[in-house]
Amino acid sequence: MGSLVPFQDLNLCPEPPQTATIPTSSATGATTAFNFLTPKIEPKQEPFDEPTPTPTQTVHQQENFLFSVSNSTPDSIPNPETTPPSNVSSSADDQNALYSDYFRISELFRSAFAKRLQKYGDVEVVDPDSRAIVPVPVPEQSQLTSETGPTESSNPERALSVFVSRKKAGRSNELVRVTNLGFEDQRHFRDLVRRTRMIYDALRILVISEEEKRTGPGRGRRARGDLKAAEVMRDRELWLNRDKRIVGALPGIEIGDVFFFRMELCVVGLHGQVQAGIDTLPASQSTSGEPIATSIIISGGYEDDEDSGDSIIYTGQGGQDKFGKQCMHQKLEGGNLALERSMHYGIEVRVIRGLKYENKVSGKVYVYDGLYKILDCWFDVGKSGFGVYKFRLSRIEGQPEMGSSIMRFAESLRTRPLSARPTGYLTLDISMKKERLPIFLYNDIDSDHDPMYYDYLVNTVFPLNAFGHGSNGTGCECVSGCTEGCFCAMKNGGDFAYDCSGILLRGKPVIFECGNFCQCPPTCRNRVAQHGLRNRLEIFRSMETGWGVRSLDLIQAGAFICEYTGVVLTRDQAEVFKMNGDTLIYPNRFSERWSEWGDLSRIFPEYVCPSYPSIPPLDFAMDVSRLRNVACYISHSSSPNVLVQCVLYDHNNLMFPHLMLFAMESIPPLRELSIDYGVADEWTGKLSICN
DNA sequence: GCTGGATCAAACAT
DNA sequence: CATGTTTGATCCAG
Numbered sequence: 001m002g003s004l005v006p007f008q009d010l011n012l013c014p015e016p017p018q019t020a021t022i023p024t025s026s027a028t029g030a031t032t033a034f035n036f037l038t039p040k041i042e043p044k045q046e047p048f049d050e051p052t053p054t055p056t057q058t059v060h061q062q063e064n065f066l067f068s069v070s071n072s073t074p075d076s077i078p079n080p081e082t083t084p085p086s087n088v089s090s091s092a093d094d095q096n097a098l099y100s101d102y103f104r105i106s107e108l109f110r111s112a113f114a115k116r117l118q119k120y121g122d123v124e125v126v127d128p129d130s131r132a133i134v135p136v137p138v139p140e141q142s143q144l145t146s147e148t149g150p151t152e153s154s155n156p157e158r159a160l161s162v163f164v165s166r167k168k169a170g171r172s173n174e175l176v177r178v179t180n181l182g183f184e185d186q187r188h189f190r191d192l193v194r195r196t197r198m199i200y201d202a203l204r205i206l207v208i209s210e211e212e213k214r215t216g217p218g219r220g221r222r223a224r225g226d227l228k229a230a231e232v233m234r235d236r237e238l239w240l241n242r243d244k245r246i247v248g249a250l251p252g253i254e255i256g257d258v259f260f261f262r263m264e265l266c267v268v269g270l271h272g273q274v275q276a277g278i279d280t281l282p283a284s285q286s287t288s289g290e291p292i293a294t295s296i297i298i299s300g301g302y303e304d305d306e307d308s309g310d311s312i313i314y315t316g317q318g319g320q321d322k323f324g325k326q327c328m329h330q331k332l333e334g335g336n337l338a339l340e341r342s343m344h345y346g347i348e349v350r351v352i353r354g355l356k357y358e359n360k361v362s363g364k365v366y367v368y369d370g371l372y373k374i375l376d377c378w379f380d381v382g383k384s385g386f387g388v389y390k391f392r393l394s395r396i397e398g399q400p401e402m403g404s405s406i407m408r409f410a411e412s413l414r415t416r417p418l419s420a421r422p423t424g425y426l427t428l429d430i431s432m433k434k435e436r437l438p439i440f441l442y443n444d445i446d447s448d449h450d451p452m453y454y455d456y457l458v459n460t461v462f463p464l465n466a467f468g469h470g471s472n473g474t475g476c477e478c479v480s481g482c483t484e485g486c487f488c489a490m491k492n493g494g495d496f497a498y499d500c501s502g503i504l505l506r507g508k509p510v511i512f513e514c515g516n517f518c519q520c521p522p523t524c525r526n527r528v529a530q531h532g533l534r535n536r537l538e539i540f541r542s543m544e545t546g547w548g549v550r551s552l553d554l555i556q557a558g559a560f561i562c563e564y565t566g567v568v569l570t571r572d573q574a575e576v577f578k579m580n581g582d583t584l585i586y587p588n589r590f591s592e593r594w595s596e597w598g599d600l601s602r603i604f605p606e607y608v609c610p611s612y613p614s615i616p617p618l619d620f621a622m623d624v625s626r627l628r629n630v631a632c633y634i635s636h637s638s639s640p641n642v643l644v645q646c647v648l649y650d651h652n653n654l655m656f657p658h659l660m661l662f663a664m665e666s667i668p669p670l671r672e673l674s675i676d677y678g679v680a681d682e683w684t685g686k687l688s689i690c691n
Numbered sequence: 692g693c694t695g696g697a698t699c700a701a702a703c704a705t
Numbered sequence: 706c707a708t709g710t711t712t713g714a715t716c717c718a719g
Contacts, residue, residue, distance in 0.1 A: 171716085222702065227714060234715095262700055266715080274715045275698040282717055301699025317698075323709080324699080334697085334717085354699070363701050696718090704710075 126175040126247050126347060127287065169237060171272060173285035175292060176244040178251055189252030191639060193268055194665055196233075196240055200267050201557045202506070202598040203229035205499055212500075213484060230263040238603070241269025245281050247294055248348055248371060256403030258554055258668045259366040262297075270368060271295045271352055278317055278335025291338035292347060293374075296393075299354030299364060304382040304390065309405060312351070312372065314339075315382070316389030329387035332379075336389045343374035348396060353404045359554060367403040367668070371396045403668055410552045410669030414536060426452060430539065431629070434458040437533045439630050440552075443541035451539055451547065457627035458532070461567040462656050474652060475517030481524045488514050488526050493612055502528040503558040504645065504662045507594030509615045511660075513649035529560050529660040530649045537562065537630050545635040548672045555667040558597070561642060564631040564659040566622035574621035582625040587659055588618040591676035593643035597664060615646075615654050622659075631661060637674030641665050644675060 181189070204225035211223035233239055241250060250270055265271040272279045277299065283291040298307055301324060302315035316336035321327045330336060342349060348371045354364040376392035395402070412420040417428060417440065424444035431439050434456050441451055476487040482496070483489075489496055491512040499505055502525070514526045522531075535553040542548050555561065566585060569577055574584060600607045624632050634642065643664050646657035667673065 221712080224701070224713070226701075231714080263714080272716080273698070274713090275700055276716080277699040280717095284718070297699060299699040305699085315699090320698095362703080364699095694719090696716105698715090700713080702711085702713105705708085 123244075124177045124179070126177055126292070126345075169242065172243045172245055173281065174244050175247060175281050175286075177247045178249065181251055185251070187639065190254075191252075193240065193252035194639075196238065196268060197264065197665060198557070198597065199238065199600065199603055200229050200233060200264055202600055203232055204261075205503060205505055205558070205598075206600070209499055209505065226261040226263045230267050233267055236604075239267050239269065245294065247292075248350070250350075253368060255368055255370045255400045256406060256668050256671065257368045258403065258407075258666050259368075260360065260556065260666060261363075262366065265297075265352065265366060270350065271297060276317060276335065277301065278338060280335055280338035283337075290341045291334065292345070293335065293338035293342040293349050295350035295352065296339075297352045297354055297366065302388075303384070304380070304388050307353075309402060310395040312391075312393040314391045314393055316391065319386055319388060326382055326384035326386045326388065330389050332389065339374060339391050340377050340389075343377055343391070346373070348373055349393070351393065351395075355404060355407065357407075357554060359556065365554065367407060369395075369402045369404050370399040406668065406670055407554070414552050431456045431458060435533050435630075436531075437536050439533075439536075440538040441540075442538055445541050445543060448541060448547075451633065455627050457565045457567075457629050460563065460565045460622070460658055461627070462651065462653075463568055463570060463573075476514060476520055478518070478520045478524070480521070482514060482518075482520050482526045488512060488518060488520075492526075496526050498525060498528050500525055502534070502560060503556060504528075504560070504597060505558070506598030507596065507643065507645055509594075509612050510646040510648060510654065510657050512652075513647055515649040515651075527649070529563065529645075529647045529658065533562055534560060539630060539633045542672070545672065547633040549630055549634045550670050550672050551667060552669055554669055555663045557663055557666050559663045561661045561663055561673070562631050563629065564622075564644065564661060565627075565629040566624040566632075567627060568656055569621045569623055571619060571621075577621070577623055577625075582623055585622040585624055587620065587622060587644075589678035590644045590659070591640075591678045593640065593664060593676055594645045594662075597643055597645075597662070618646075618657075620656060634661075635672060635674050636677040636679060638676060640674040640676045641667050641671075642673050642675050 207223050207225040207228040211225075230239075240252075246269065250268070253268060253270060259265055259268075259270075262271075262274055266274060272295075277297045278293055279295045281292045281294065283289055286292055296314060298305060298312060298314060302320075303326065304313075304315040306313040316330050316339065317334065318336065319326050319328045319330040332340065339349070351369045351372045353367050353369055355367060357365045372393040372395050374391055375394050378390055379387055380390045382388040409420065417425065421442070421444075424442050426441040426443055426449055428440055429435075429438035430441045430451060435458055443449070476482055478486050478488075484496075485494070492508070495505070497505060497508060497511040497513075511529075513528065513530055514520050514524050515530070518524070520526070535551045535555050537549055537551050539547060539549055551561075564585070569584070578584060641664050642661050645660050645662055647660045648654070648657050661675065
């Protein structure tokens with residue numbers, strides 16, 4: 001173990017392609033087997049060429065060499081990433097207009113939601129009066145209003161205040177259930193939710209950092225970025241699911257999704273109350289004049305709750321003083337009445353659990369745990385001696401495992417891995433203590449030990465001449481840590497790339513972290529990726545993706561995950577290695593997901609986008625044949641949850657940046673990580689056809 | 692349309 | 706760090 005193995009002896013493609021099954025119906029989109037112990041992609045065109053547009057590529061299966069990429073006519077398979085939904089508009093001009101507006105979420109959602117549901121999904125209007133669920137067609141979508149946005153502001157400082165207009169729209173009173181979404185629609189809504197949450201996070205962090213800039217660091221009360229971001233998005237009608245009151249599952253939201261703020265739940269429409277635990281269609285808006293409950297949050301605020309996972313005894317609301325002590329009897333009104341009525345009509349409720357989580361300084365994280373039926377309702381005397389309403393809820397069967405129990409399980413894995421999972425671990429640290437946190441290797445499905453046979457490479461190996469290029473003495477002199485406007489901040493375009501807790505604010509062509517030539521301490525906020533792992537990772541074996549990577553910790557959106565390491569080869573060197581059949585990575589192929597992260601200018605044109613210096617295209621390859629790190633086992637997805645960001649810190653040669661991986665969304669524990677390797681998307685479909 | 696009350700927040704002070 | 710305090714935003718009922 002741990003010794004170098006000649007590449008001839010390596011079995012890089014141990015699995016026949018037939019066993020590399022590609023999921024075709026998973027709601028998470030296509031996480032496919034693209035890493036280096038699973039089928040190898042052999043590009044036909046020159047590796048250093050610009051990546052060809054994905055719609056023109058398809059993948060064919062070959063006899064002994066697995067797969068190859070070849071060109072085909074562009075019209076073969078439309079790429080959902082670049083092709084606007086075909087059923088949304090008819091004329092070419094409309095298509096173009098829609099495409100250019102693709103990222104304007106509100107319009108997209110309004111049109112896509114109404115029309116897509118009409119075409120693919122069943123929308124049922126829930127009618128309590130008839131005690132039946134009646135399918136009805138979705139009303140014709142109203143004309144898109146083209147708003148004239150606020151006048152452009154050339155001053156970035158003013159950008160935030162410009163966001164807020166005074167237009168408000170309430171929630172809809174139409175009670176609806178969404179079912180039978182096709183794969184494409186699931187993926188569409190998933191991307192929509194993902195983009196919405198990304199905007200929310202970017203805005204939230206922006207508000208906090210702008211406020212900090214104004215008042216100075218650590219002075220006064222911190223701005224409530226969670227509230228402000230939601231307000232801005234509501235004014236811009238960027239909240240999801242406001243035009244329909246959805247009962248049951250929400251399109252684009254999966255069981256196990258984790259949210260960091262209550263307002264985030266409002267923004268995506270999972271739960272519309274800022275503080276209240278029971279969300280309802282209010283009596284005043286219900287056709288029957290009765291309130292109907294749609295979702296609840298169980299968060300530990302009521303002493304009479306009893307939560308055993310699949311079954312819950314949930315206490316109604318009310319009867320508490322301002323400190324949360326029961327001080328009077330509850331009444332059968334509002335949310336309590338709504339839960340009773342939902343039980344009466346057999347309407348299921350979404351359940352969200354609020355959990356304390358160590359990574360979060362205060363407050364809670366919120367996990368969507370799926371749908372529950374209300375079985376029973378009674379009036380009881382609570383622990384404090386006052387009357388409370390109680391509801392017995394039971395989880396509907398056949399749903400994926402609860403996110404909250406996965407989080408509990410991950411917690412036990414972190415502390416006592418061997419007692420939580422006695423068998424299956426091949427090693428409890430494949431990095432052999434080279435990383436600052438151990439990386440588990442786990443396989444409970446076959447006898448493959450392959451990752452054990454490589455030396456672990458914690459830092460990328462650069463060519464010697466990488467350090468020769470103008471790298472002498474260019475650093476800051478901030479002895480007590482970098483501040484706004486310092487030398488290193490200017491190198492990054494005036495702003496640091498990270499917030500104070502190391503969250504990536506905004507993707508850039510390259511980030512200049514402080515390094516050897518800087519006077520600042522290791523704790524400087526401009527040093528993030530160079531410090532290595534912050535989350536405990538695990539390489540695991542799966543039926544779907546061969547080897548994959550997941551985290552035992554909850555990863556916050558924008559957080560650093562790990563570096564993608566290897567031995568950097570120049571173009572000439574790569575030619576030689578390629579002939580050896582070595583496994584090479586071509587960084588210029590990675591899809592540039594960093595450009596999406598934190599970029600508000602696509603949504604808010606008045607938000608002035610700082611201009612970045614152009615950097616030379618990535619013109620190197622990386623050898624991972626013998627030395628590699630955990631990143632090499634991350635699977636490919638065309639709708640990934642991890643992005644690649646170039647970072648420099650130990651040298652200043654723009655030709656050879658570090659490839660650093662950051663989370664594109666909140667990633668729950670034990671959910672597989674994925675990168676967009678930039679390979680053709682269609683081979684997902686092709687492979688499933690071939691198989 | 693306005694207003695006030697209720698509400699299983701979130702951040703900070705103690 | 707558990708508990709209290711402060712500042713909130715939204716929704717709904719009247």
